Amino acid sequence: MFKNVKTIFVLILLSSFGMNAQNKVPVYLDDKKSISERVEDALSKMTTEEKIAMIHAQSKFSSPGVPRLGIPENWMTDGPHGIRTEVLWDEWEQAGWTNDSCIAFPALTALSATWNKELSLLYGKSIGEEARYRNKNVLLGPGVNIYRSPLNGRNFEYMGEDPFLAAKMVVPYIKGVQSNGVAACVKHFALNNQETNRNSVNVIVDDRALYEIYLPAFKAAVQEGDAWSIMGSYNKYKGQQCCHNEFLLNDILRKEWGFKGVVVSDWGGVNDTKQAIFNGLDLEFGSWTNGLTWGTSNAYDNYYLAKPYSTMIAKGEVGTKELDEKVRRVLRLSFLTTMNRNRPFGSFGTKEHADAGLKIAQEGIVLLQNKNNVLPIDLAKTKKIAVIGENAIKMMTVGGGSSSLKARYEITPLEGLKKRIGNQAEIVYARGYVGDPTSNYNGVVAKVSLEEKRSQAELTAEALKIAKDADVVLFIGGLNKSEHQDDEGFDRKELGLPYGQDKLITDLVKVNKNVVFVNISGNAVAMPWVNEVPGIVQGWFLGTEAGNALASVLVGDVNPSGKLTFTFPVKLADNGAHALGEFPGGDDVKYNESIFVGYRWADKQKAKPLFAFGHGLSYTTFEYGKVTADKKQLGLGDQITFSVTVKNTGKREGSEIVQLYISDLKSSLPRPIKELKGFEKVSLQAGEEKTVTFTVDKAALSFFDDKKHDWVAEPGAFEAIIGASATDIKSKVSFSLK
Known part of the structure; x- marks a missing residue:
């Protein structure tokens, strides 16, 4: 009898080559050989x-x-x-598996x-x-x-x-x-x-x-x-x-x-x-x-x-x-991959993975605006919270094209808030607007039906009624994953919020000044009411644990530490692709803005963004020292290190993202005013101070010379710029390249 299944499997393979147990095992089955040897051996037999x-x-x-x-x-x-x-094997429809x-x-x-x-x-x-x-x-x-x-x-x-x-x-x-x-x-x-x-x-x-x-x-x-x-x-x-x-x-x-x-x-x-x-x-x-x-x-x-x-x-x-x-x-x-017998077996749908997603979601949420410290919600002083908006109850793990999922579960924002707050405060919900009433996406059925028979006037009246006597209003809106929103196969038609949300937000502020807008989206949106709404949070599409992550940040269990990775323009004309008239183009699309994308364009045009690249607030405060360099001149083969101290001057732990930008003060070709060349996320207890260092070489100073088809670092004067965002500059230090 054969001792194990592996022996049987190898002998079956050997027999397929007309071999017996005494013949040499094919190289491609021998994982002690190099991959290139195994590849050549298998190829020769095909x-x-x-x-x-x-x-x-x-x-x-x-x-x-x-x-x-x-x-x-x-x-x-x-x-x-x-x-x-x-x-299904040859169709896009779900196969109907239950696991x-x-x-x-x-x-x-x-x-x-x-x-x-x-x-x-x-x-x-x-x-x-x-x-x-x-x-x-x-x-x-x-x-x-x-x-x-x-x-x-x-x-x-x-x-x-x-x-x-x-x-x-x-x-x-x-x-x-x-x-x-x-x-x-x-x-x-x-x-x-x-x-x-x-x-x-x-x-x-x-x-x-x-x-x-x-x-x-x-x-x-x-x-x-x-x-x-x-x-x-x-x-x-x-x-x-x-x-x-x-x-x-x-x-x-x-x-x-x-x-x-x-x-x-x-x-x-x-x-x-x-x-x-x-x-x-x-x-x-x-x-x-x-x-x-x-x-x-x-x-x-x-x-x-x-x-x-x-x-x-x-x-x-x-x-x-x-x-x-x-x-x-x-x-x-x-x-x-498949022929690496030492690869792990993996795991699926586990609490460990859900916890990882929760941690990522919590750290990714960005606090964009917090006037009068409207956030975090003080549950000791809050009796009634009005939650308004379709995105508070809408599943966001479905839709959007190829990234649509059948999640094991999804905690909606409203569920997350109710779970976290419990009976500490009353939560009242109103839909406020109808976006996409679809409740079944490719076999995934929403927990809450989004079908709606009431008129917009009725929805608005209900929202204003519950907002009027609430201590705080959480408007959870933004985009969704439907056509012409955040969705594969379709571009958005406008920068503004869809479904009449701007008007509803404006009306809500008139009856309650403590409005917090939570933007569920993967894109920037216009905010014509930005000066009237004290609290603004970028909530993204946060996956399985979305509602729990949002609730933890809104009530202050977690101190927000995310920062934007793209610029929120005030209007489309503040974006280079639109200012120069080439989005989405026709048969051709020309990138007339060239290298001036995002904050590079905003810097060049001196256009003040709605919210800048790298921007994000915290429930604590940070104080930056002055950036220093370990040398004043950099040789072509050298490195230079910049150091800056950051202190948590608030009353609670928090994390700050320190950003290093480099500016070429004189170049033979047009260059951005500054470019990100380093970042570090540092966690600080209340009162704690740490030194953050960045080490760069000539690569951080280089641009691509299209005539030479090569990267070039030109000798001359540069600046290292430390910022809390692309517009919140803390200090600079000059240096030169030999």
């Missing part, structure tokens, strides 16, 4: 037909392995905020707003464990496209407007995911900054903006995070689709950055067999991308990298060199 099968999908979210050789399938899953529910309800993590806008690299690692590790438990070996995320316009429908999935911040936050996320033997698939490479006409719009952008703004987070993902896969984007660049783009995939990703991983197409992002062969794509995914009738079942064999490719090989029109390269990369992915 037929052309098997190779072709490996580089395109076989179902909505899987691609074939090689059953004859014991090489498993690859299974992908959305997305960056939680593990997507199982769908695939995940923990929904906060959206990446909330993660980036923590400015906490340790939490990014925790996020990646936790979501990677969920993916691994569900036997997914590629997680389709994180997203690091730059926040160019506040109207982009997918901004909520990304990490803000600053390339340095996005780069620093994405690396630990990737490492956390991949510690589980699950590949992170960083998306969408590149220039995917709008949803309007996303499948065909051609982006025209200068090389400086490309390299300085839109590529750094992807470069860090490759060179620092060692991402095992990257997803191409739908749009075009230089007239070529980005999923098979010679410039992005071959020239930059592979040749300049040395990427060794797999390039996966976005679903339906492939449009040409020959370009897909030669321009860097490895795995084709999608639905009905080959021109067949919509809904044709099992069309995968007709994909661009399926029969059309094998036919070209059979006719001698192309060779197999490129095919072998693609398969090598896919095999490498398998050896790092």
Whole structure:
């Protein structure tokens, strides 16, 4: 009798090669050999037909392995905020499983707003464990496209407007995911900054903006995070689709950055067999991308990298060199994931993961305005709280496109407040407005029906009535994940709040001065009533524990410490993409603002933002010392260290995010007035003081010279600027580069 199942499995594999137990085990099964050796051995045993099968999908979210050789399938899953529910093999509809309800993590806008690299690692590790438990070996995320316009429908999935911040936050996320033997698939490479006409719009952008703004987070993902896969984007660049783009995939990703991983197409992002062969794509995914009738079942064999490719090989029109390269990369992915017998088993839907999501949500919430210390709510002095707004009861883990989830549970803001406050104060709720009354999203049924028969006049009257005699009014509104809100496939139509919320807020302030607006969104919104509303909180899409996280901050159990990762403009004309008239464009979209994105544009135009990049308040106060440098001059191979003391001058513990910006005082090319080049989140007890240090080298002083196609640091005078935000500057120190 055989001693164990493993022995039986190995002997079955040996027999498939006509071997017996005395023959040598194939190299690709020997995990003591290098991955490159194992890849070459497996490749040498594959037929052309098997190779072709490996580089395109076989179902909505899987691609074939090689059953004859014991090489498993690859299974992908959305997305960056939680593990997507199982769908039918060849359809988008849910498969009806009862054990695939995940923990929904906060959206990446909330993660980036923590400015906490340790939490990014925790996020990646936790979501990677969920993916691994569900036997997914590629997680389709994180997203690091730059926040160019506040109207982009997918901004909520990304990490803000600053390339340095996005780069620093994405690396630990990737490492956390991949510690589980699950590949992170960083998306969408590149220039995917709008949803309007996303499948065909051609982006025209200068090389400086490309390299300085839109590529750094992807470069860090490759060179620092060692991402095992990257997803191409739908749009075009230089007239070529980005999923098979010679410039992005071959020239930059592979040749300049040395990427060794797999390039996966976005679903339906492939449009040409020959370009897909030669321009860097490895795995084709999608639905009905080959021109067949919509809904044709099992069309995968007709994909661009399926029969059309094998036919070209059979006719001698192309060779197999490129095919072998693609398969090598896919095999490498398998050896790092499904064929790594030492990878952990993962865990799913656990309290540990929910607690991680809660911690991230709490640290990501941003206190934008707090006049008269309206927050935190003093429960000892508060008898009645009026909660108004549809978003207080609306599920936000569903909708929004590919990031929609079937969460194990979701605590709404109203539930979280009632749970935390209990009988300490009376909570009265009024809906106030109707946004999206949908109560069933792809099989996920809302706990509270959003159907509404009352008129807007009746809803308004009810809201004003309960607000009038309340001690504090919590208006929980903002956007949602419906079409033309925060939603894949659609851009927003305007900066203002939808569904008549501005008028309702204005009316509420007239009957009660203690109004707190909680903005549930992944985007900036206009606030024409900003001077009348004392409390403003950026609440994001916070996942499973959303309501508990919000309640803990609103009542002061948790001191808010998040800061914005994108600028809130007063009006659209204060944003470069809109000021220069190129959003969303037509067949082409030209990035006329070039490198001046977000706070860089606001600085250049001296436009005062509604709320600045890096802004966020606390329930305590901080005092900054004067920044100092350890030297006055930096050599090309040297480093320079800047130090600043920060003291908690309030009465409770709190965390401050100290930001370092660098300013080039004289440059041969136009440069932003300042650029973020360092940040540190520091926790301080009441009265405690700490010294924060930043060490930089010439890379922090460099710009991309498009004429030389290289990064250049010009000798001359610079300033190191310490700020609590892009507009709240604390001190500066001058230095020079030799």
